[in-house]
Amino acid sequence: MGAEFIEKAAPSFKKAWDRARVKLATADLFTRVPDCAARTAEADIIGNARLSTGDQLTVENKNGTLIARRGMSDVARFTNPAPELVLAVAASCGIAKGTVQDVHPIAGVAEISLC
Amino acid sequence: MLTRPDPTKVKPQAPHHGRNPRRERRLWHDPEVASAALGCATCPEKEICGGLRLNTPFMDCLQFCCGNSEGCDRVCRNHPDFADRYREIGGFNLHSVPRAPLLNAVGLPRLVPVIYHPTARSMPATAATVALPLYRMFDRRTGLPRFVSRVALGEAFGIGHQASVMLTGTDIDRPLERWWGLGEAGRRPIIRALAAAGVGMVTTPNYSLFIDRPRWDDLHAMKRIAIVHEEFLREGLPAALHVNGRTEADFAHWIAFLAARPEITHIAYEFTTGTGWSGRREQHSAWLAGLAQAVGRPLHIIVRGGTDVLPVIARAFSGITVLDTSVFMKTMMRQQAYPKGNAALGWRGAPTAPGAHVDHLLEANWQATDAWFGDLIASSRSVESAPMAG
Numbered sequence: 165m166g167a168e169f170i171e172k173a174a175p176s177f178k179k180a181w182d183r184a185r186v187k188l189a190t191a192d193l194f195t196r197v198p199d200c201a202a203r204t205a206e207a208d209i210i211g212n213a214r215l216s217t218g219d220q221l222t223v224e225n226k227n228g229t230l231i232a233r234r235g236m237s238d239v240a241r242f243t244n245p246a247p248e249l250v251l252a253v254a255a256s257c258g259i260a261k262g263t264v265q266d267v268h269p270i271a272g273v274a275e276i277s278l279c
Numbered sequence: 280m281l282t283r284p285d286p287t288k289v290k291p292q293a294p295h296h297g298r299n300p301r302r303e304r305r306l307w308h309d310p311e312v313a314s315a316a317l318g319c320a321t322c323p324e325k326e327i328c329g330g331l332r333l334n335t336p337f338m339d340c341l342q343f344c345c346g347n348s349e350g351c352d353r354v355c356r357n358h359p360d361f362a363d364r365y366r367e368i369g370g371f372n373l374h375s376v377p378r379a380p381l382l383n384a385v386g387l388p389r390l391v392p393v394i395y396h397p398t399a400r401s402m403p404a405t406a407a408t409v410a411l412p413l414y415r416m417f418d419r420r421t422g423l424p425r426f427v428s429r430v431a432l433g434e435a436f437g438i439g440h441q442a443s444v445m446l447t448g449t450d451i452d453r454p455l456e457r458w459w460g461l462g463e464a465g466r467r468p469i470i471r472a473l474a475a476a477g478v479g480m481v482t483t484p485n486y487s488l489f490i491d492r493p494r495w496d497d498l499h500a501m502k503r504i505a506i507v508h509e510e511f512l513r514e515g516l517p518a519a520l521h522v523n524g525r526t527e528a529d530f531a532h533w534i535a536f537l538a539a540r541p542e543i544t545h546i547a548y549e550f551t552t553g554t555g556w557s558g559r560r561e562q563h564s565a566w567l568a569g570l571a572q573a574v575g576r577p578l579h580i581i582v583r584g585g586t587d588v589l590p591v592i593a594r595a596f597s598g599i600t601v602l603d604t605s606v607f608m609k610t611m612m613r614q615q616a617y618p619k620g621n622a623a624l625g626w627r628g629a630p631t632a633p634g635a636h637v638d639h640l641l642e643a644n645w646q647a648t649d650a651w652f653g654d655l656i657a658s659s660r661s662v663e664s665a666p667m668a669g
Binding site: 165166167168169170171173174175177178179180181182183184185186189190220222223224226233234235236237256257258259260261 | 302303306307318321322323339341344352353354356357359360361362363365366367368369370449450451452453455456457459460462463464485487488489490491492523524525549551552553554556559563
């Protein structure tokens with residue numbers, strides 16, 4: 165419609181999806197049926213970040229390392245992800261959805277599944 | 280007992296353009312603001328976004344996050360669907376858009392009326408080139424093309440068989456989102472049908488850049504514009520890229536994108552939303568002029584609105600075409616154009632008998648507007664029927 169105006173000034177609308185483009189840009193590993201286990205990896209919790217089971221994160225490739233982010237903050241760093249997981253993220257525009265599956269506070273480790 | 284309201288006590292409604300844009304002004308990116316927002320420094324997208332400088336207390340654009348992802352469609356790092364939105368467009372970087380072929384476009388005149396329907400007319404519009412709404416070209420329920428021949432198109436809109444046809448992709452957001460929601464597989468047959476029906480040019484959908492949404496939403500909108508532009512060119516339909524932007528970084532990205540792609544010969548812009556506010560349209564026209572200079576090759580611009588800044592834009596670009604909606608809309612409202620001094624065009628009532636056609640009124644309004652616009656442009660520089668770049 166335009167630029168430089170507040171949302172309320174425009175007639176309401178819902179942003180559409182081009183689902184075919186999303187599917188095309190998502191690696192097979194993230195879309196095929198095999199369970200989550202193959203797509204779950206351990207990540208070190210960064211600093212004082214607090215993670216809980218079920219938290220939704222964004223996992224991105226940062227200088228060759230997979231980093232989990234919440235908003236703009238880095239919250240976890242994947243220590244030794246399977247090569248196919250790294251490749252799948254790279255093949256998915258360098259980004260994946262992460263879900264915290266388990267948290268081990270004493271070890272400072274979280275298990276995060278990717279899709 | 281019902282009583283009639285006292286007209287002296289009814290609060291007058293301020294006209295839309297008379298509203299004070301105080302809320303908007305605080306949220307406009309101002310390159311003159313000395314310091315960038317603190318939060319921008321740690322943002323992963325700082326390089327591509329460039330950061331925001333606002334005249335209001337501001338940490339980062341997560342301030343514009345609604346905090347409730349249920350029902351929210353914003354592209355935002357707090358949203359669980361952020362990764363899918365990012366994948367949908369293949370990342371925010373414009374350069375990942377595939378290259379397109381260079382097409383030979385038809386010549387465009389300096390002023391083109393937008394025609395919406397054939398109602399109240401018995402004759403086709405006389406303008407040599409007319410513009411039609413892009414989103415009327417497909418069925419909103421089935422997504423199938425509505426017109427497969429030039430004859431059908433002419434009959435549906437009341438335009439002559441000799442008239443050149445272009446389409447405008449500028450509209451409210453709902454139809455723009457319908458176009459995106461069709462998916463590439465749905466858009467492709469429509470574009471082919473349009474080319475087969477003799478459409479010579481289309482301006483891309485101008486996905487919105489809101490000032491109260493996180494910047495990722497802007498970057499997503501800009502990338503969508505670039506993607507659909509490439510689709511038009513790939514299917515053989517010349518298209519003008521709508522270079523929507525709201526910061527100097529946005530325009531720098533468009534400059535780099537255009538400079539690397541000689542197949543882009545036309546761009547589009549509109550000054551009818553926030554870009555048309557006093558104090559803001561000057562900034563946008565300056566950005567556009569800078570773009571024209573930096574790209575370093577002739578570009579033709581197709582504009583909607585922004586009469587005040589047209590001389591600046593006309594000087595900067597090798598060709599300019601203005602899409603005019605007022606001739607058609609004012610005619611339908613039985614208004615007649617007249618010269619109002621040197622700088623403006625006035626409108627006065629021209630009632631017709633019930634059921635009467637408005638062909639002559641449309642023709643008179645078209646002639647008056649075209650003459651006035653010709654004078655306006657001639658005062659800044661000579662712009663004739665612009666030859667297409669390339």
